[in-house]
Amino acid sequence: MMEHVDIFIVGGGMVGSAIAARLGGSGLRIAVLEQSTPAAFDPASAPDLRVSALSPASITLLQDIGAWQHIRAMRTAPYQRMQVWEQKREDGTLFDAGEIAAANLGHIVENRIVQLGCTAALAQYGNIELICPDEISQLHIGAGISQLTLKSGRNFTTRLVIGADGARSRVREAAAIGLNSHEYPMHAFVATVGIQGGERDITWQRFTPQGPQSLLPLPGDYASLVWYHSAAKVGQLMKLDDNALIAAFRAEFPDVLPDISHIVCRGSFPLIRRHAQAYVRHGVALAGDAAHTIHPLAGQGVNLGFQDVVALCDVLLAAQQQGEEIGSLAVLQRYQRRRQLANHAMQRLMDLFCYGFSNDIGPLRIARNLGLKLANRSGPLKKEVIRYALGLQTPEQLLAPPL
Template sequence: MTEHYEVIVCGGGMVGAATACALAHGGIKVALLERFNPERQWPPEPIDIRVSALTKASQNILEMLGAWPGMLQRGVCAYRDMRVWDAGADGELHFDCADTPFSELGHLVENRITVAALWDQLDTLPSATCIAPAKVIDMQLNENSRQLRLEDGRTLEADLIIAADGRDSTLRAMAGIAVTGWDYHQDGLVATVSTEMSHQFTAWQRFLAEGPLAFLPLKNGQCSIVWTLSSATAKKYLALADKDFLQVLEQASGGILGKMLDVGPRAAFPLRFQYANRYIDQGLALCGDAAHAMHPLAGQGVNAGLLDAAAIAELVIQTKREKRPLSSSRFLRRYERWRKGDNLMMMSTMDALNKTYRITAEPLVGLRSAGMNLVNSSVLAKTYFNNYAMGLRDDLPKLAKRQICW
């Protein structure tokens, strides 16, 4: 027997769960498929190494979806300043929430906290069905719908399938949507560290020869590090004893937070620039990493994905209100036009910054440093970059502007 839904969202991480949550708020009969049932409770320590910096726009979306109180309860950490400096020269940037209308620039949140709070909300929404564990093994295109077959033998059908199943999206491959991109031959090494000096609720980032090293403040006083390294160096650093790794990290930090006292488990993930050549197909849309994967140096990947979620949900709800089919290519093309350009702009900016800070030629290093200092001394430039980094730009989905879309 085939189960029928209006929309099926594949991938129950932050982006997929937010998409399903927004749709269900709008009365859309939606199924959320996830390969693993996400945890909802865990001991207070240790902090998970998978952490995201959420912008004000992302906070707005999560507040409108009702997930933010559950996230606050589990623990988030506001950061009020951001300090960026160039280890190869004297260039530096300082962004301060005092220069904005807000009391913080953003929040550092464990990924599992955002996911758990969204799934908690989904439990309260009558038009939402969460199916986990669920693994899609086949997708068929019918005249006005798509049909999914799960590993357990179940068959599901919907007017629209939304693929939010990650950078190596199974559904994107099944739909035959090609990607464009390249490997950076860099890894992002992540860990949680204890430092001698307080993080001061500041996000610190030092640009080094192989890539940036970021210290991101956590609610328990520790820092989450994201260190971009060549793949070979990352592999070497993962193999170091804790004591030796802390010594290398302290040297790389330039002593900005004093001695490195302790480190938890370390992991590294390969970095890639990648975008789907098309965000849509008949009765199918891509969201989040399934559509785009960018360098993590400014932590914008999940924020771009949450904007995708808010945009596709807004358009689906509007399309249903207008009594048009949810498989309509007209609204899907609107979604692609809306999000693809913004995402490519963000991705290209991150790519250019990563390449700029890997330059070692002396005249260009000096020019780069002078540019940083020029931006740092300009109120107009800093206001623009502050707003852009907080996600407060033109053409945002309604949820990102704290407006309901249902």
């Protein structure tokens, strides 16, 4: 039997489920396909390895769709300050939400908890079906109607396929959308660690010639540690036992950080910037990692995805109200115009930080440290950067030369 929906969202993770929830009151028939069921939340468990730094703008979206109440009922780690430096902490810059009278700079939240909160928000809408677990067996993108066959045997036709299925998007491939990519000369080592003492309302980031080092607060006596280094070095770290790994952290990370008591879990991955050559085709739209991935040093990946959610849903809701075909290329290109250049600008900004700081060239090192000192003393500049961190400033505005 062939089933029909107006929108079929492939990928029910953070971005895909948020798109569905924001369209929940539209009356459009929506199916959300997710390959695997996330594990239920256990308050006694230690935090997961995969976390995101949600900006206030992203939290506003989650509040609007009814997901934030579920997320807060589980756990989050708000942070008020962000310390950035290179050689000495006192020569760096401290960004404080209080400088613009904001409650915090954001919340560190486990990706699984964000997904659980977004999928819980879907239950309030009768026009949304969450299909999980299941996956695509066949996908044909048509000019006006697309067809999907699932491994469970269900068959669908739809006016619009939304690919929110990650960096290796099946939807992007089926739509024959090309991809520009760049692999960074470093890998990321990530660990969830137990901590003792130290300040808990602050994120730390130090730049080294090999790559940044970060420590992010997590709920309870935990933190997320991120160490960017060469693939060989990261491979060595992955092979160390817990005691040797803690010793390596203590030898390389600044003394000012909270002391590490134990290792909960660890992982590593290469760093690749990807950007789809188009975000849309007739009957297809890409969002989140399916459209773009970014260097994670500033934790902006999921925030960019949630900005995609807002832009795409705004375009689709406006088109529906005007009686336009939601899957038409003319409608979907409005979304592409809003997000493609903005995401590219953010990628350029992250490359500037990555390559500008990850070297030991003398003149550049002097200029970097001088810039961090000046930024710490420049009230207007600091406030603009803080506004950017809160999602109130776009990367184009931040990079634009003064008038």
